[in-house]
Amino acid sequence: MRITLHVARDLLREALARNWVLGLLVGITLVLTVLGLFLRLDVVDGAIAGSKLFGAMLFDDIVSTDKAMRPVYMVAAGIGFFGGAMFLAVACSDFAPSLLSPGRIEHLLSLPVSRWQLLLGTYLGVLALSALCTAYGALGITLVFGFKTGFWTTALLGGSLLGVAGFCALYAAMLTSAFFVRSAAASSAVGLLVRVMGILASARAPIEETLEPGLGRTLFHYGVQPFPRLWKLAEQCIRLAGDENFNPGLTARLVAGSLIFSLGMLAIAAWRFEKKDF
Amino acid sequence: MTAASKRKLRWPWLVVAALLFAAGAWLMSGSETEKLKKEKKITLPRFMTHDERKRNTGRQTIPVLPLPAGPEGAPPPPAQIRDPVLAAMPTSVKSGAVVIEANAIRNSDLGNLMIECVFTGQADTLERMKDAGFDPLNSLDRVAVADDALMLTGDFSKTDFPTLMRADHQRQFGQNSELYARRLRDGGTGQQMGVWKGQVLVLGDTEGDVTTVLDRLDGKGDQTSPRVLTQADAYGEMYGVLKPGPLAAGLAEENPALAQLLEEAASSIKLHADVSHDVGVVAEIEGSDPAKTQDLRKALGTALTLAKLQAEAKGNKSAAEVLGFARVAQARPGSANFHLEAGLPYEFLELQLRKCVDEKKKRLAAKESVAQ
Numbered sequence: 001m002r003i004t005l006h007v008a009r010d011l012l013r014e015a016l017a018r019n020w021v022l023g024l025l026v027g028i029t030l031v032l033t034v035l036g037l038f039l040r041l042d043v044v045d046g047a048i049a050g051s052k053l054f055g056a057m058l059f060d061d062i063v064s065t066d067k068a069m070r071p072v073y074m075v076a077a078g079i080g081f082f083g084g085a086m087f088l089a090v091a092c093s094d095f096a097p098s099l100l101s102p103g104r105i106e107h108l109l110s111l112p113v114s115r116w117q118l119l120l121g122t123y124l125g126v127l128a129l130s131a132l133c134t135a136y137g138a139l140g141i142t143l144v145f146g147f148k149t150g151f152w153t154t155a156l157l158g159g160s161l162l163g164v165a166g167f168c169a170l171y172a173a174m175l176t177s178a179f180f181v182r183s184a185a186a187s188s189a190v191g192l193l194v195r196v197m198g199i200l201a202s203a204r205a206p207i208e209e210t211l212e213p214g215l216g217r218t219l220f221h222y223g224v225q226p227f228p229r230l231w232k233l234a235e236q237c238i239r240l241a242g243d244e245n246f247n248p249g250l251t252a253r254l255v256a257g258s259l260i261f262s263l264g265m266l267a268i269a270a271w272r273f274e275k276k277d278f
Numbered sequence: 279m280t281a282a283s284k285r286k287l288r289w290p291w292l293v294v295a296a297l298l299f300a301a302g303a304w305l306m307s308g309s310e311t312e313k314l315k316k317e318k319k320i321t322l323p324r325f326m327t328h329d330e331r332k333r334n335t336g337r338q339t340i341p342v343l344p345l346p347a348g349p350e351g352a353p354p355p356p357a358q359i360r361d362p363v364l365a366a367m368p369t370s371v372k373s374g375a376v377v378i379e380a381n382a383i384r385n386s387d388l389g390n391l392m393i394e395c396v397f398t399g400q401a402d403t404l405e406r407m408k409d410a411g412f413d414p415l416n417s418l419d420r421v422a423v424a425d426d427a428l429m430l431t432g433d434f435s436k437t438d439f440p441t442l443m444r445a446d447h448q449r450q451f452g453q454n455s456e457l458y459a460r461r462l463r464d465g466g467t468g469q470q471m472g473v474w475k476g477q478v479l480v481l482g483d484t485e486g487d488v489t490t491v492l493d494r495l496d497g498k499g500d501q502t503s504p505r506v507l508t509q510a511d512a513y514g515e516m517y518g519v520l521k522p523g524p525l526a527a528g529l530a531e532e533n534p535a536l537a538q539l540l541e542e543a544a545s546s547i548k549l550h551a552d553v554s555h556d557v558g559v560v561a562e563i564e565g566s567d568p569a570k571t572q573d574l575r576k577a578l579g580t581a582l583t584l585a586k587l588q589a590e591a592k593g594n595k596s597a598a599e600v601l602g603f604a605r606v607a608q609a610r611p612g613s614a615n616f617h618l619e620a621g622l623p624y625e626f627l628e629l630q631l632r633k634c635v636d637e638k639k640k641r642l643a644a645k646e647s648v649a650q
Contacts, residue, residue: 064582064583064586064587064601064602065583067602201306225303225306225307226299226300226302226303228302228306229306229309232309250309253305253306253309254306254309256305257302257305257306257309260298260299260301260302260305261298261299261302263298264294264295264296264298264299264302265295267291267292267294267295267298268291268292268295270291271288271289271291271292271295274288274291275288
C-alpha cells in the first residue's frame with residue numbers, strides 16, 4: 001500500500017506543476033477573493049436584510065440567514081458537481097496516457113512496483129487532487145459566508161464529497177480507456193460518455209416509457225443499468241448542500257453504486273494492463 | 279512463470295469486473311424511480327387567478343342602476359359595484375374589513391377537518407340552525423366583517439330568522455330588507471340583524487350599524503365612490519384591509535418598539551390568504567414615508583428571524599419550521615410599500631386540526647361519562 005501511496009503522491013506533485021491544475025486553483029481563489037472583498041451582506045440579528053456585489057443590489061428581501069444561504073450553497077454544489085467534474089476530467093485526461101508513454105512506462109516497470117500498484121496509485125492520486133480542489137472551494141465558500149453572516153454549516157463540504165464520489169466513476173472509466181487507446185482526447189471523450197450515460201441511467205424509467213417495447217427498449221434497460229446514477233447523485237449533492245429534503249438512504253446506494261462501477265472499471269484496466277507488453 | 283499460468287492470472291480480473299458491474303446494477307436498480315420526500319411548499323396568493331376572476335364575475339348580481347348623465351365631454355363615471363359584499367363595504371374603515379370565502383374554505387383540502395374541529399361537541403347548535411332552515415355547512419358562501427358590522431352571504435331563502443336568532447322584534451326596512459332585534463332581559467337591546475333580499479344577513483351591535491349596510495346594498499348614497507375593498511382585491515380565500523392601530527395594540531406588550539413603528543409607518547395592511555391546500559398569506563404593508571416603512575420592514579424581518587431562532591433554541595421545531603416560511607420582501611423599488619409573506623404547511627395544519635378534533639372528542643367523552 002505504501003508503494004501505491006508513493007505513486008499517488010508523485011502524481012499529485014506532477015499535477016500541481018501543471019498549468020491546468022494551477023489555473024483551477026487560481027480560479028477558485030479568485031472567486032473566493034471576489035466574494036470575500038466585494039460581496040456585502042447586511043446581517044441584522046441572524047437575518048440578511050440585503051446583499052450587494054460590486055455595489056449593485058443582488059436582493060433586498062429580509063430572510064433568516066440559513067434560509068438565504070441555502071440557494072447559494074445549492075448553486076455552489078451544482079456548479080462544483082457538474083462544472084468542477086468537467087474541468088477536472090479535461091485537466092486530468094493526459095495523466096494516464098503520459099504514464100503509458102514509451103520510455104516512461106518501461107522505466108516505471110523496471111522499478112520494484114507492480115502493475116496494479118501503478119494503476120491504483122494513479123487513480124488515487126487523481127482522486128486526491130479532485131478531493132483537494134473541491135474541498136478547497138467548498139471550505140473557502142463556507143468560510144467566506146460563515147464570517148460574513150455568522151451562519152456556519154458543514155453542508156457544502158458534505159455535498160462536495162458527493163461530487164468527488166461522482167467524479168471517481170468518471171475517472172475510473174477515463175483511466176481504463178487509456179489502456180486501450182493512449183490518447184488524452186479519447187480519455188476525455190470517455191469521461192463525457194460516462195457522464196451522459198450516468199444522466200440517461202438516472203432518467204431510465206421515464207425514457208423507457210417513451211420507447212416502443214422490443215429489442216431497443218430491452219437493450220436500453222440493461223445497457224444503462226451498470227452506470228452510476230450521476231444525475232440523481234447530483235440532486236442529492238445539491239440537496240445536502242442546501243440542507244433540503246436530503247435522502248441519506250438513497251445517497252448511500254448511489255455512492256456505493258458509483259464506487260462499485262469504479263472498481264469494475266479498474267478491474268478491466270488491470271486485466272488490460274497485465275496483458276499488455278511494453 | 280509459464281505463459282499458461284500468466285493467462286490464468288489475468289482472466290479473474292474480467293470475472294471480478296463482471297461481478298462488480300452486476301452488483302452495482304442490482305444495487306442502483308430502482309433508485310432512479312425512488313420518490314423523494316414530498317417537499318413542503320406553500321401556495322401564496324400574489325395575484326388573481328382565472329378561476330377567481332370567473333367567480334367574481336358570477337357574483338355581479340346587483341341590477342344595474344341608471345346613472346345621472348354628466349356634462350358633455352366629462353370622463354365616464356366608474357363602474358357600479360354589483361357584488362353585494364363589495365357594495366356593502368364602507369368607503370373607509372377604523373379597524374378593518376375582511377372577507378372570508380367560507381364555502382371555498384369548507385371545500386378546501388382541510389375543510390372537513392376544520393368543520394370537525396369547529397363543530398365537534400356543537401351538535402345541538404348545528405341542529406338548532408338546521409331546524410331554523412339554515413345549514414351553515416352548505417348554505418353559507420361568504421362571511422365579511424367591516425368594523426362593527428358582520429355580513430354573511432349565501433342561501434337564506436328557507437331560513438326562519440326569528441327562530442334562528444331568537445328575535446322578538448321584527449320590522450320591514452325599505453323594499454328589500456327586514457330588521458330583527460332581540461331584547462335583553464334587562465330591557466336593553468341585544469344584537470341587531472337585517473336580511474337583504476334573502477341573500478345577505480347583516481349583524482351589528484346597533485340598528486344604525488345594520489341599516490347603514492342595508493342602505494349601501496339598496497344603492498343609497500354614492501354608488502361609484504371607491505369602497506375599502508374593490509373587485510381587484512377579491513382573490514384568495516380570505517382578503518381584506520386592516521388598519522395598523524388594532525395590530526399595534528396587540529403587539530404593544532410583547533414588542534412595544536415594533537408596535538410603535540407599525541403605527542407610525544403603516545397606513546394600512548392589505549391581506550390575502552390562500553387556504554385551498556395549505557395556508558399562504560401575503561400582506562402588503564402600505565405607508566407614506568419610504569424611510570419609515572424601510573425601518574418597519576427591517577424591524578419586522580428581524581423580529582421574525584429572532585422568533586425563529588428562539589423557537590429553534592427552545593427545541594420548538596414546528597414553530598421554527600412555520601417561521602421559516604416567513605419572508606419580508608420589497609414590493610416595488612422606491613415605493614413606501616412592502617410585502618410580508620408567511621405560510622403554514624399542509625402537514626402542520628393537518629396535525630394541529632387532528633389534535634383539535636381529538637382533544638374535543640376526549641373532552642366530550644369525559645363530559646358524557648360525568649353526566650352518566
